[in-house]
Amino acid sequence: EADIYQTPRYLVIGTGKKITLECSQTMGHDKMYWYQQDPGMELHLIHYSYGVNSTEKGDLSSESTVSRIRTEHFPLTLESARPSHTSQYLCASSRGTGRPNTIYFGEGSWLTVV
Amino acid sequence: DAKTTQPNSMESNEEEPVHLPCNHSTISGTDYIHWYRQLPSQGPEYVIHGLTSNVNNRMASLAIAEDRKSSTLILHRATLRDAAVYYCILSRSGGYQKVTFGTGTKLQVIP
Numbered sequence: 150e151a152d153i154y155q156t157p158r159y160l161v162i163g164t165g166k167k168i169t170l171e172c173s174q175t176m177g178h179d180k181m182y183w184y185q186q187d188p189g190m191e192l193h194l195i196h197y198s199y200g201v202n203s204t205e206k207g208d209l210s211s212e213s214t215v216s217r218i219r220t221e222h223f224p225l226t227l228e229s230a231r232p233s234h235t236s237q238y239l240c241a242s243s244r245g246t247g248r249p250n251t252i253y254f255g256e257g258s259w260l261t262v263v
Numbered sequence: 264d265a266k267t268t269q270p271n272s273m274e275s276n277e278e279e280p281v282h283l284p285c286n287h288s289t290i291s292g293t294d295y296i297h298w299y300r301q302l303p304s305q306g307p308e309y310v311i312h313g314l315t316s317n318v319n320n321r322m323a324s325l326a327i328a329e330d331r332k333s334s335t336l337i338l339h340r341a342t343l344r345d346a347a348v349y350y351c352i353l354s355r356s357g358g359y360q361k362v363t364f365g366t367g368t369k370l371q372v373i374p
Contacts, residue, residue: 182362184364191364191365191366191367192307192350192363192364194362194363194364197362207363208363239306239307241306241307243362249295249297249312249314249354250295250297250354250355250362251297251309251312251354252297252299252307252309252354252362253309254306254307254308255306256305256306257304257305257306
């Protein structure tokens, strides 16, 4: 059973608002990821982190930003939400070392910008 | 990153076995083969993984070709709850590998 949690699960906000999607894991994993997925479409990696104070952009360009101040916490922030940001955001984590690199996902945060 | 190729969709009758193929011809010796599935409106969940030998767990079996350039996820008796998108990915532990998912195979289970 994965111990990775995302809040909120569902959020509807107005254009121009600042939002932060929270992600926490209690497994002590070094690696954490954010994926974006539109309904019925492919998962796209938008951010990842190898550990505290380490963040990288993923394959899909995103206007969101992330931070990794604590191992267990990897929040994603949109400074000014737009309708084009409407999507599902999935947080995930995995061990930093050792094999294999199994990834555990949260349940996702559904964001609607109106 | 080594790539995988899967059929876009497959169908199976309920209670029949399902064989989901995956090609990974550029696999390296240190790559593990992972399978995940994503049920509707949920995040992906881990199904099974293997390196060289065939593997069994309570969810499925994984058959790996001798040259490791392909693998097959086997669901022994498909149920309606198995309808999902199945992803096959290669994962190298440690280091700084990004993990990306392809389009996967959408499995439809027919009652």
